[in-house]
Amino acid sequence: xxxxxxxxxxxxxxxxxxxxxxxxxxxxxxxxxxxxxxxxxxxxxxxxxxxxxxxxxxxxxxxxxxxxxxxxxxxxxxxxxxxxxxxxxxxxxxxxxxxxxxxxxxxxxxxxxxxxxxxxxxxxxxxxxxxxxxxxxxxxxxxxxxxxxxxxxxxxxxxxxxxxxxxxxxxxxxxxxxxxxxxxxxxxxxxxxxxxxxxxxxxxxxxxxxxxxxxxxxxxxxxxxxxxxxxxxxxx
Amino acid sequence: xxxxxxxxxxxxxxxxxxxxxxxxxxxxxxxxxxxxxxxxxxxxxxxxxxxxxxxxxxxxxxxxxxxxxxxxxxxxxxxxxxxxxxxxxxxxxxxxxxxxxxxxxxxxxxxxxxxxxxxxxxxxxxxxxxxxxxxxxxxxxxxxxxxxxxxxxxxxxxxxxxxxxxxxxxxxxxxxxxxxxxxxxxxxxxxxxxxxxxxxxxxxxxxxxxxxxxxxxxxxxxxxxxxxxxxxxxxx
DNA sequence: AAAATACAACTTGTATACACAAAAAAATCG
DNA sequence: CGATTTTTTTGTGTATACAAGTTGTATTTT
Numbered sequence: 001x002x003x004x005x006x007x008x009x010x011x012x013x014x015x016x017x018x019x020x021x022x023x024x025x026x027x028x029x030x031x032x033x034x035x036x037x038x039x040x041x042x043x044x045x046x047x048x049x050x051x052x053x054x055x056x057x058x059x060x061x062x063x064x065x066x067x068x069x070x071x072x073x074x075x076x077x078x079x080x081x082x083x084x085x086x087x088x089x090x091x092x093x094x095x096x097x098x099x100x101x102x103x104x105x106x107x108x109x110x111x112x113x114x115x116x117x118x119x120x121x122x123x124x125x126x127x128x129x130x131x132x133x134x135x136x137x138x139x140x141x142x143x144x145x146x147x148x149x150x151x152x153x154x155x156x157x158x159x160x161x162x163x164x165x166x167x168x169x170x171x172x173x174x175x176x177x178x179x180x181x182x183x184x185x186x187x188x189x190x191x192x193x194x195x196x197x198x199x200x201x202x203x204x205x206x207x208x209x210x211x212x213x214x215x216x217x218x219x220x221x222x223x224x225x226x227x228x229x230x231x232x233x234x235x236x
Numbered sequence: 237x238x239x240x241x242x243x244x245x246x247x248x249x250x251x252x253x254x255x256x257x258x259x260x261x262x263x264x265x266x267x268x269x270x271x272x273x274x275x276x277x278x279x280x281x282x283x284x285x286x287x288x289x290x291x292x293x294x295x296x297x298x299x300x301x302x303x304x305x306x307x308x309x310x311x312x313x314x315x316x317x318x319x320x321x322x323x324x325x326x327x328x329x330x331x332x333x334x335x336x337x338x339x340x341x342x343x344x345x346x347x348x349x350x351x352x353x354x355x356x357x358x359x360x361x362x363x364x365x366x367x368x369x370x371x372x373x374x375x376x377x378x379x380x381x382x383x384x385x386x387x388x389x390x391x392x393x394x395x396x397x398x399x400x401x402x403x404x405x406x407x408x409x410x411x412x413x414x415x416x417x418x419x420x421x422x423x424x425x426x427x428x429x430x431x432x433x434x435x436x437x438x439x440x441x442x443x444x445x446x447x448x449x450x451x452x453x454x455x456x457x458x459x460x461x462x463x464x465x466x467x468x469x470x471x472x
Numbered sequence: 473a474a475a476a477t478a479c480a481a482c483t484t485g486t487a488t489a490c491a492c493a494a495a496a497a498a499a500t501c502g
Numbered sequence: 503c504g505a506t507t508t509t510t511t512t513g514t515g516t517a518t519a520c521a522a523g524t525t526g527t528a529t530t531t532t
Contacts, residue, residue, distance in 0.1 A: 005516065006300070043517045045281060049288050056292015058385065064242070065484060065523055077381060083331070084382035091323060145313060146320035149294070149385035241486065279487045301493055301514055
């Protein structure tokens with residue numbers, strides 16, 4: 001039960017990551033060193049090291065002589081995201097199918113169990129974090145140090161965007177979440193079988209689903225409904 | 237001429253980057269905090285922050301209670317490199333052709349001038365650094381925050397691998413360097429024209445050339461020479 | 473009254489001192 | 503003499519104090 005400095009440092013790191021991924025700290029928020037060091041019982045020195053590390057991973061932006069800030073998300077970054085994600089996700093899942101170890105596959109199954117539980121009874125934040133965890137494990141499986149930096153950067157903003165669309169507001173959005181869960185199962189199967197072609201295909205499918213979900217949020221039905229017509233809802 | 241702490245910090249960062257890229261600090265080297273802080277007139281606090289940042293960018297590996305270490309390069313990382321590089325380089329150059337500004341194109345031309353100068357009169361380190369700078373600018377041009385982390389990580393090890401193969405040992409290797417320079421010119425033209433298809437094709441060509449150069453180094457001619465025959469040296 | 477400047481409060485950046493952990497050297501025991 | 507334990511040394515991690523920079527406010531000037 002040693003609550004030494006090292007564990008407090010890890011706690012702080014985890015706390016910041018979760019807070020940023022779940023938008024509890026929304027993009028652009030300024031972080032106060034004094035307040036945080038007080039709250040976590042750490043001096044500013046190790047705290048600033050944590051800031052530097054998180055900045056390197058893409059959670060924070062640092063500006064000299066100014067406070068650290070939660071990294072921004074603008075329309076241009078959203079566009080960049082849509083350009084980069086399909087390519088990187090596909091490559092990661094393909095490599096995951098090639099290289100996954102048994103221990104990692106077990107981790108992935110655990111993550112998927114947690115995701116299903118979050119879908120049943122969790123909050124939007126729980127779902128986003130569980131989904132983040134699932135994909136994080138696929139990244140570990142790929143084991144490619146050159147792709148992981150971008151993949152992890154993508155996962156951060158995927159979770160943050162997801163914090164909005166994991167709050168299903170229409171039946172279609174709920175259906176999408178169930179489909180996502182089924183795709184996760186298929187991904188596990190493909191990885192377990194070492195079928196990289198299937199894994200790559202599933203990455204594309206999974207991405208398209210995510211994209212649809214985001215579009216449902218960005219462009220809600222109302223805009224597509226001609227005056228006087230009933231809202232379209234495609235048969236499940 | 238203010239030699240204040242901030243500039244010394246930047247100096248240290250630049251020094252470490254260059255030393256690592258040029259293999260003056262070879263992979264696996266331990267860095268001594270006390271010695272470096274003495275050499276650059278910095279206390280250990282800002283020095284450690286620089287370490288954290290460079291670790292985030294992939295230059296260093298940090299292990300708790302142990303010295304920081306220049307990031308390793310093994311055979312598995314070389315394999316990962318060959319898998320990831322073509323994809324990421326292609327995407328970056330395609331985006332560069334889409335998004336480059338006039339100012340950036342001027343920067344790229346400057347970088348190419350410096351590269352040509354290094355080819356004529358520079359050391360292997362000069363060439364590797366100039367080449368690194370050229371591709372770094374293409375990364376800036378792409379402006380995609382999600383692809384840049386992996387691209388920059390790739391550039392680090394590309395430079396380090398290049399430190400061996402930018403030391404031409406055969407006429408074929410020299411020819412390859414001239415060809416690389418010509419490809420750089422073609423890349424500039426494609427970007428200036430906004431021709432993303434051409435840029436993507438050139439990325440592939442440029443990568444294949446790099447790959448050939450690396451293979452020439454990894455598998456030198458000697459192995460192909462039957463006993464009793466004179467060493468082959470293809471006509472210039 | 474508006475703009476500019478000077479000052480004060482606050483925040484970030486750096487240096488130094490100390491606490492702690494790991495490695496190296498010396499001493500003890502089989 | 504060799505192996506193992508203890509002591510010494512070296513180097514990393516953290517806390518605190520101080521320096522430098524930034525921001526907001528009040529006063530002065532036009």
